[in-house]
Amino acid sequence: MDTTEKYQLFGGAFSAVMPPTIQDVSDMREIPDNQEVFVHTSTDQSIIVELLEYQEGMTDSEAARYHFEDVASSNSADGRSEILSVEPFPMAQLSLTNCASAWLLTGLQQVSKFNEQALNTVNIHLFLCRLPQYSTDLLVTFNDPVVIDPFSSSAVGGAAETLPRWTCEDLNHLVCSLQLHDPGIFG
Template sequence: MDTQTVDGSTDPFPLFGGALTAFIPHSATDVSDLREIPDNQEVFTHAHTDQSLIVELVEYQGHVADHDAARFHFEDIAGSNKASEPSACEVTSVVPLPKSDLSLSDCSSAWMLTGTQCVSKFNEEAKNTVTLHLGVFRLPQFSTDILITFNDPQSISPGSSSATPTGTHGEPWTVQDFQRLLQTLTLRIPGLFG
C-alpha cells in the first residue's frame, strides 16, 4: 500500500472529506492510509520522527468555562494516555488565540495549551516524556469542540518501541508549524457537524 505524504503542497489539506481544511506540516503521513482511524479524527505522523498531529471533533463541554476548556481536554487526554497522576502530566501554559489571527472565525473562542505527559506507546511499560501542544476551538453553535494536538516527544525510554531508529534525516515539526495549522484551520462545510 502506498502511503501519501502531504508535504510540498501550496494548498490547504482537506480534512473530514474537505469539510475543514488546514496547512499540514511537511513530511506528514496520513495515518488513515495505514490503519483505521475513528470518524471524528484525522491523524498524521511525521515521516522521520515520532511526532504526531491529531485533529479531533469532540462534544462541546458547555459546563466548562472557555478559559478552562483547554485544561479540561488536556486532562481528558492524560486519562486516555494513562498519564493522569500528578507526576505524569503538567500544564505549563494556556493562552487565548486572538480570533483576528484565525481563519476559523466561527469559534466563540480558541486556546492553545502547552504541557507535558509521561506516556507509554501501545500500552508498553516504558514511558516517554512528550510535550503536548493542544489547540481548542469552541463551537457551541455546533455542540462541538475542535481539538488539534501536536505530540512532540522529548525523551524516549530505551524500552519503548519508539527507541528504534526511525531516521534522522527529516526536519522535525516546530511549534511554528503547529501554530500555522491552527491559524489556517478553515470550516468549508458546516454540515460536518450534523
C-alpha cells in the same frame, strides 16, 4: 506535499495547511470519524484534529484543561501529566471565523507506546477552538516527544531522523489556516 497547499480534512468539510513530511494514519489503520490523525514520516511526532462534544458549563480555559486531562487519560498518563500554560489564542490570526474563542494549552505527559513499561516524555500542544453554535469543541493536538526512553520501541532505529522535526510554528501555521467549508458536518 507542498506546504502551501491546503489539506482536506473530514472529507473536505475543513481544510488546513499541514506541515511537511506528514503521513495520514488512515492510510495505515482505521481512525474514528471524528478524528484526523497524522504522523511525521521520520519522528514520533503526531498531530490529531478532533471534533468533540462542546463542554458546556465550563469557562474556556477549564474546557482546555478538561480536554488535556482527557488526552492524558487516553494516553494512560493519569498522574504523569502537567499543564505548563493555558492562554487565549489571538482570534485575529484565525481563518476559522466561526470560532467563538480559541485557546492554546502547553503541557507535558509521560506516556508509553503499546502499553510498554518504558515512559517517553511528550510535550503536548493543544489548540482548542470553541464552536458552541455547533455544540462542538475542535481540538488540534500536537504530540512532540522530547525524551525517548532507551527501552521504548520508539528508540529502536530512532537515530535515522533525517527530516526536520515539526515545530510550534508548524502548529501555528496549521491552526491559523484552518477553514470550515461545510457546516453540514455537524449534523
